[in-house]
Amino acid sequence: MKNFEANRISKIETSIFTKISQLAIKHKAINLGQGFPDFDGPDWIMEEAFKAMKSGKNQYAPANGVLSFRKEISDVYKKFYSLDINADEEITVTAGATEALYSTFNAFFQEGDELILFEPYYDGYFANAILCGANPKFISLRKPDFTFDFYELEANITEKTKAIILNNPHNPTGKVWTLEELHWIAKLAKRYNLLVISDEVYEFLTFDGVSHIPIASLPEMKERTITISSMGKTFGMTGWKIGYAVAPANLTAPIQKVHQWTTFAVNTPGQHAMAHALNQLDEYLPIFRKTYEEKRDYVLSELKSSNFKAHLPKASYFIMLDIPKEKNINDLECATELIEKNGIATIPSSAFYSKSDEGKGMLRLCFAKKDEILRAGIEKLKNY
Numbered sequence: 001m002k003n004f005e006a007n008r009i010s011k012i013e014t015s016i017f018t019k020i021s022q023l024a025i026k027h028k029a030i031n032l033g034q035g036f037p038d039f040d041g042p043d044w045i046m047e048e049a050f051k052a053m054k055s056g057k058n059q060y061a062p063a064n065g066v067l068s069f070r071k072e073i074s075d076v077y078k079k080f081y082s083l084d085i086n087a088d089e090e091i092t093v094t095a096g097a098t099e100a101l102y103s104t105f106n107a108f109f110q111e112g113d114e115l116i117l118f119e120p121y122y123d124g125y126f127a128n129a130i131l132c133g134a135n136p137k138f139i140s141l142r143k144p145d146f147t148f149d150f151y152e153l154e155a156n157i158t159e160k161t162k163a164i165i166l167n168n169p170h171n172p173t174g175k176v177w178t179l180e181e182l183h184w185i186a187k188l189a190k191r192y193n194l195l196v197i198s199d200e201v202y203e204f205l206t207f208d209g210v211s212h213i214p215i216a217s218l219p220e221m222k223e224r225t226i227t228i229s230s231m232g233k234t235f236g237m238t239g240w241k242i243g244y245a246v247a248p249a250n251l252t253a254p255i256q257k258v259h260q261w262t263t264f265a266v267n268t269p270g271q272h273a274m275a276h277a278l279n280q281l282d283e284y285l286p287i288f289r290k291t292y293e294e295k296r297d298y299v300l301s302e303l304k305s306s307n308f309k310a311h312l313p314k315a316s317y318f319i320m321l322d323i324p325k326e327k328n329i330n331d332l333e334c335a336t337e338l339i340e341k342n343g344i345a346t347i348p349s350s351a352f353y354s355k356s357d358e359g360k361g362m363l364r365l366c367f368a369k370k371d372e373i374l375r376a377g378i379e380k381l382k383n384y
C-alpha cells in the first residue's frame with residue numbers, strides 16, 4: 001500500500017505518554033506518569049454548565065468566545081497582573097491550550113522560520129513547530145535550578161528567528177521563572193524584535209506563596225507577547241478543553257484566522273460555566289493550591305527515604321526525579337523496569353529533550369492523583 005502520510009509529519013512519533021500508559025495497563029501498574037488529575041473538578045462549575053444548557057445556551061458561541069467569559073478573562077488580567085486586556089479585540093477562546101498553541105504557531109510560523117525552545121519542553125511545542133515547517137533551536141535549562149545562559153540564548157538568535165517559546169510555570173520541572181530571567185528574555189525579544197509565545201497554563205498552580213508574573217506585564221512586552229492559558233488546568237477539568245490566547249489586536253487577528261478554520265468556536269455551556277468560575281477565583285484558589293501543595297509535600301517528604309532525588313517544584317503538578325547514579329541505567333530503562341518489576345509508571349524525561357543528555361538521568365512524576373493512589377505509588381518507588 002502506498003504511504004499516504006504527509007512528509008512534514010514524519011518526524012512526529014507516537015508520544016511517550018501513550019507508550020508508557022499502554023505498558024502500565026499491560027502490567028497493571030499505578031500510573032504517576034499521566035499528566036492530569038485522577039479526581040474531579042468542582043461540582044459548582046458542573047452545575048453552572050448544566051444551568052447554561054437548560055437555559056438554551058447550546059448553539060455555536062461567537063468564534064472568539066462567549067462575551068461574559070472574555071470579560072471575566074480580561075478582569076482576571078487586570079486584577080491579578082494589572083494588565084489591560086480588551087475583551088473584544090485581544091482574546092481568543094480556544095479548545096484548550098492545545099488549540100491556542102496550534103492556532104498561534106500556524107498564524108506566525110512558516111517553512112524555514114526559527115524559534116527558540118527551552119528544554120526540557122512540553123512536547124506540543126516541538127510537534128507544532130514541525131507541523132509549520134519551523135526549526136526549533138534548543139536552549140537547555142540546567143540543573144539544579146533549571147536556569148539558562150543568557151549569552152547562549154542570544155547566540156542562538158539568527159535573522160530567521162521569529163519567537164521565543166516560554167512555558168511559565170514550567171512543565172516538566174515545576175520551575176517558576178524569576179523576574180530577572182523574564183527581564184533577560186524580554187531584553188532579547190525587544191533587541192531582536194521577536195515574539196514571545198508564553199504558555200502559562202499553570203499560572204495559578206503555584207506553591208509556597210510564590211506569585212506568577214506574566215512576561216506580558218513587563219515594560220513594552222504586551223505588544224509582542226501571546227499568552228496562553230487553560231481552564232482545564234486552573235479548575236482541574238482537563239476534559240472540558242477550554243483555553244485561550246491573549247494578544248494585542250494585530251497579533252490576535254492572524255490567530256483568529258487559523259482558529260476560525262480549526263474549531264471555529266468552543267463549546268458554549270462550558271464557556272458560561274467558566275465565566276462564573278473565574279469570578280470565584282478568590283474563594284477557589286486557596287483551596288486549589290492547598291490541595292496540590294499538600295500532595296507535593298507528601299511526595300517530597302516520602303521520597304527522602306527513597307533512592308530518587310526530587311527537584312523541588314514551585315508550581316505545576318510535576319516533580320522531576322534524579323535516577324540513582326549507582327544503577328547505571330538510563331531513563332527509558334529505568335521507567336520500563338519500574339513498570340515491569342515495581343508496578344509504578346513514570347515518564348522518562350529524555351522525551352522532553354532534543355539536545356542535552358540530562359533527561360536520560362531523570363523521570364517525571366505527576367502528583368495530581370488521589371491520596372490513596374499517591375501513597376501506593378510512592379511505596380512502590382521507595383522499593384526500587
Ligand SMILES: Cc1ncc(COP(=O)(O)O)c(C=O)c1O
Nearest residue numbers: 096097098122171201230232243
Ligand atoms: C505546558 C502545557 N501546555 C499546554 C497543555 C495543554 O493544555 P489543554 O489541556 O488546555 O489543551 C498542557 C497539558 O498538559 C501543558 O502541560
